[in-house]
Amino acid sequence: MSIDFSNYKFVSGEHKNKKVIWILFDYKKYSIDPLRNIISVKYSNTQKSWYVPDLNRNRQSIGLEIIEFQNANNLTKEHKIEFDRYIQTLKLKSYSPNTLKTYANEFIAFLQMFTQYNPQEITTDLIRRYLVYCAQDLELSEFTINSRMNAIKFYYEQVLHLNRMFFDIPRPKKPNLLPKVLSVNEVRQIINLTTNLKHQMILKSIYGMGLRVSEAVNLKIEDLDSDTMLVHIKGAKGKKDRIVILPETLLLELREYYVVYKPKEYLFENRFGNQMSTRSIQMIFKNGLELSKSRKKVGVHSLRHSFATHLLESGTDVILIQQLLGHNSIKTTLTYTHVSRKSIQKIQSPLDRL
Known part of the structure; x- marks a missing residue:
């Protein structure tokens, strides 16, 4: 039986100290019954919501990717507001789930280095020093640093609509890897x-x-x-x-x-x-x-x-x-x-x- 998953929203979370996937939908229009046929759902009286344990087999049955953001709950109030704007802009521009997840996690890592600053007040010089820190102290790979640069540029250029940013540090050269081929x-x-x-x-x-x-x-x-x-x-x-x-x-x-x-x-x-x-x-x-x-x-x-x-x-x-x-x-x-x-x-x- 084919199910229209667009009627349901799946959100990762916790319930009774266990990882779960919450199932959110409009109770007036839709029912949990279609999902019952493919997965063992449970109901929380305290949260008034349906959920399933966050297990690989349940994720595969749902057939949808649950997008998780590392340490997003640790952001300050100001940072959370900007982070929400960041995610909304990515979605409005129809970025793929993989790109959305990568950019979001890179942006979170960036925000957590500047807890004492409002994101809109972080100067180009601070950003430059942060990227040097990523390269020299954290020893991040060329791919990760390029990805982090792109995530930061997206915020200032696409969310805040500032001028195109140029960082006065060389972009790390990506390794020229040959594709792996079978005979x-x-x-x-x-x-x-x-x-x-x-x-x-x-x-x-x-x-x-x-x-x-x-x-x-x-x-x-x-x-x-x-x-x-x-x-x-x-x-x-x-x-x-x-x-x-x-x-x-x-x-x-x-x-x-x-x-x-x-x-x-x-x-x-x-x-x-x-x-x-x-x-x-x-x-x-x-x-x-x-x-x-x-x-x-x-x-x-x-x-x-x-x-x-x-x-x-x-x-x-x-x-x-x-x-x-x-x-x-x-x-x-x-x-x-x-x-x-x-x-x-x-x-x-x-x-x-x-």
Whole structure:
């Protein structure tokens, strides 16, 4: 049974010294009964609200991410007001849940260093000294410091609408890491050793179409067009749509899968008929990787990297690969030329010619 989760709001909290997820909704319009069918709910007479224990299995059943903010309750009254404005602005600008959570936690860390200041009175010099402290004393990674800079800039530029801020310290250089890629044989092994039909179709779809895991869970039946053999990926990273190929072999297998599982809306639904979680798909890949006895430390995103690399090795134009992956810059796609094994293997070392 499909449930419209937009009718309910899930908030993490505590009840009787235990972590719980409160379920808030309009009692006049909606009922708790739809949720009873998928999860064991409880009622608090003291709080006059329904809740469930905050456990991983309950989060997966709900199918929604509960956004938590680290130490938000420790903020001063003034800071809480600004923090609420910060969150509202992020939501109004339709930032993704992951970005919202990251920016919020970075902003909290920033506010907690200036408890004696009103956030609007923190000077550029103080911000600069704080960032130097993060780099030199806390020894935060390049990614974390860049993220913290962006979170601070968002507050002053987007919430307070001040001029664009420039910090007179160099942005830490991000490490130039190559994408982790599997060989064709390794991909084949992981897929073949995943015997559950639904799980196998998920892995084949990610590899066969070069999807991000978030795109796989958001894929709807209506997005697949068997006449044109194309798939419409909607609202992907950066809120962009794109078109990808639908492999012929995958279409035939998906038809068999459809007869067995009968998904209603999303192509891949959990046993309660709701959208699958990204965590579930990550575990499916991890299990397949362990069965293959591979020593590589890779995640499910390596299937997307492998899709691009294997296309490049087969002679596909890099511009087309860029379009299929949805990259803004060709430079991002060109990264795969550095991990293409066939092009490297063709090179003869000068040592061999001595």
